[in-house]
Amino acid sequence: MLKTRASRQTWLFVVMALLVLGAGLGLRDPWPSDEPRFALVAKQMVDSGDWLFPHRGLELYSDKPPMLMWWQATLYSVVGNWRVAFLLPSLIAALGTLWCVVDLGRRLWTRQVGLYAGWALLFALQFTFQAKKAQIDPLVVLFITLANYGLLRHLLLGPAWRWWWLGWFFAGIGVITKGVGVIALLMIVPAVIGSALHWPRVRLHARDLRFWLAPLAFVLAIALWLVPMVMTALATRSGEYLAYMDDILFRQTAKRYAQSWDHHQPWWYFLGTMPSMWIPAFLAVPWAIPAWRRRLQRRDARYLLLLGWWALIVLFFSIPNGKRDVYILPALPMFCLALAPLLPGLLRRRDVQWLLGAFTLLLSLGTLAAGLAALLGKPGFETRLMQTRGIGNGEMNALAWAAMAMGGWGVASLLLFGRGRRQLALVSTLTVVWVLYSLIGYPLLNDSSSARGLMRHTGQRIGADAELGLVAWKEQNLLMADRPAATFGFNEPWDAQLAAAVEWQQLAPQRRWLLVHEDALLPCIDRSRAELAGIANRRRWWLVPGAAVQGRCVASAEERERERRLQREE
Template sequence: MLTTRASRETWLLVLMALLVLGAGLGLRDPWPSDEPRFALVAKQMVTSGDWLFPHRGLELYSDKPPMLMWLQATLYSIIGNWRIAFLLPSMLAALGTLWCVHDLGRRLWTRRVGLYAAWMLLFALHFTFQAKKAQIDPLIVFFITLANYGLIRHLLLGPAWRWWWFGWFAAGLGVITKGVGVVALLMIVPAALASLWGWRRVGLSVRHWQFWVAPLMFLLAIALWLVPMVVTALSTGSVEYRAYMDDILFRQTAGRYTKSWDHHQPWWYFLATMPSMWLPAFLAIPWAIPAWWRRLRRRDPRYLVLLGWWVLIVLFFSIPDGKRDVYILPSLPMFCLALAPLIPGLLRKRAFQWLLAAFTAALVLFTLGAGTALLTGQGDFDARLMDSRGLDQAAIAALAWAAVAMGCWGVISLLAWGHRRAHLGVVSTLTVVWLLYSLVGYPLLNSASSASGLMQAVGQRIGPDAELGLVAWKEQNLLMADRPAATFGFQKGWDAQLQDGVAWQAQAPATRWLLVQQDAVLPCVDRSRAELAGISNRRRWWLVPAGAVQGPCELPADQRERERALQARQFEE
């Protein structure tokens, strides 16, 4: 496999991707904001056997389609280890995305262009950061990129009707992963324009019957989940199932797009997001824009399809008020693919190499500055970590030394590669940053970030025979509890949860405890009789025995509104 230069370069990319993306696998539990939620839903799928209607505690979870949770539950059933199973879908999806980009670059241009595209994507900050998290975004990026792959194999490298059908099917899988998977099909728009303008090598013809099979493949993929869910919801007559169906099909898709209720941002939000989060690839933009323009003037459909789709994605997600940086992440692979043919020329430019060296230097200054501030106690940064994260001095010192090590390695990389091969310095520095973040940061931050330390301490305090109820809880509390815990709703108001929890506790006051988030500890709880259980995820948690509850746990209307507002803000986090 390593007898030729081409094979060595390909395997170097494969090994580096496995190293960067796989580092830390199995070293941590799910961290907020979304990871514990999906892992909890997947865990309840396995324990309950109900894979069609996901649950979060006692309530149905209808915010997202179940694809990610299905994969996590399936991998756990095979591996038997949640620490690996919950992160593995993201890692596999990221590797699949890299393969699609590499193979498209090889087919559209050359083998080296494919390598450049994959290297840029692997070390784009936004891609790597999300690929190492157990959220839906790495999976939706993969399915959208896979759909792009199938469409491009037909539109620019065809005719290849089977790939055309496959692209639509992958877009359908994207829809049942996260509703926005349909945006992959926007790639047809620039392809149609190129065909209309008479540009060569664009295979888009609606006169063939094979063209119209593709929408059926799209619907078939969606039907794999939609038909069983709808049939079950309607046939059982369950009000709960019907509400789940209405929410996930209408409110969480069209409703969220047209009337966003969270993450409000200005229309130009993504214009500021891409330059900061798509580094270092985005540093090439000053040279790329005129080069792209020259190629478009030469009527090269490869650039029109790739860049046109990228622009359409940015426009599509700029329309609603609600915006998050991850919304346009699926366009990053095609951005890197369009940029890759320009890289050989850019790497010969002194200005571009200096810009890459400046990026590495800025990363060095940031890591050295953060590590030094933690070690010396400047700016009360360490005190804030102790107060908000519950970290002790030993953990903070270890994190500080890891940051210093990142910075020192960056200095060595700058000196070793200089400004003439600064791109190698960037790769070297970022590799060590991600390795130390995963291998050192994961174990140090896990106890406080995952709530495992808090829940372990709670279990030890109340003893093995006690029962635990959760009030104003977060998903990580139920996920990391050392015993089956009682819950009293999740979206229900905190005051109502506390009232139900107190009633539950009164049935066996000697053996039942409540774990209550501090913001939900009402005046009916005597804090002198309650115990501070610990700090986790910037929140304090109290253990409330039956004897600490005095009087009815009711709030005046004005205080109830303030509590609801605080609860709503936490849902958005």
């Protein structure tokens, strides 16, 4: 009977994870800011066959290693649909991370603890939000969590040499995914402290030669990408390839960490990020802290390693000036694992139940009020939203009804589950919020958020036989164009792009059109002869025929400075 009940609980978790994370798969295109960039690079990999040096348009893309793009291109080769393939890596990575956490909880404590850790992670706001986006972060979280899994299997349950080596190997894979995979190895620091102080359970087994072979696995993982890339760049002696190698190996990694040039935040930034982004699990922290302290006083090495690693990750990312909320995401799985053994006891407390109920009620009333305001309130807000994002009135009404459904479901869940099971009401509410957002929100917002509607209208307007050039373009414009589009650089100044595009257009002015970001239009373009193509991603785009160009397109010093400022803001 116990085995059957445990099996049902496990399968319930699996089904819920697939429902929450998989809902909406295939219902939308890539949305900015990062998704279209990675999908475009992956698509160009497939089209060109060059998987080693990724391109964005005509230029090499060196901001990030190509791991995510490799996954997307490979999965497209399997499923043959970009709408599915671009999101599949995040879904697979999220499910893999959940498996690591659940299995570690089972091995370090009990099956029930593992499931509690999985539930806490599945519904943590930042985890779910990122798992439903096609960014690099879900993949790097998977590889760091796999590295943690291997290290903990050896340090707390070992010796387990294969897992020890795999832990180092996946840390290396994390490095070639986003550069920060090495932070998984910080798990060794609290392990060394615990071993030196003779805490029970934690052992390094450092006297065995096999212990010191692990760094080779780390180097091997990095070499899988680094060696072919460097050898090709050096063999071809291409200036473009050498510049790519220098940028991705030095400027985008060590230099970016030591001399952050964007996203400047105060040192305490993550102390505010975690309480807001790790809810609802983080709501239990005020009760968890004294419980953690008692367990550390009893020299429980499981908490020493998990909590010590979490603290080191926060410290690591707090040192540089540049900080983003997503940087701290890799620490979330181990936080949930450290919290899980305490949850059965905490959920029996009245004050915890009251807090969960208040949070669920606040979430429900907030979504309900937002929906009612959109339907019955003054039209100013929705009018501004429709004007800036290009959302139609019908879509706004449908989104409002969806928000009301979320709020109504949350209130009904609180009434149904009663006072002693507020955690079930919260899980029920969050499930419906994510599912409705995915199944209803994705299709309604897709045209305006992805530039799909803009590019479809552009193709229809210029006709099947026309050629299209893009100026001051974003990745979604090239990705979703219905024909091969000419580009004139991505990082080039907008006025230089426009000048080159006009020269290209004048070679066949009757057949060639330009799609131009409104902020890049210079006085050489007669707007009375151009057409507003549409609004996408809060940007206005104009279709410029050859007859609308009057004279040379040369920017003044004031216009060039304005363009540089706008490009930085983009």
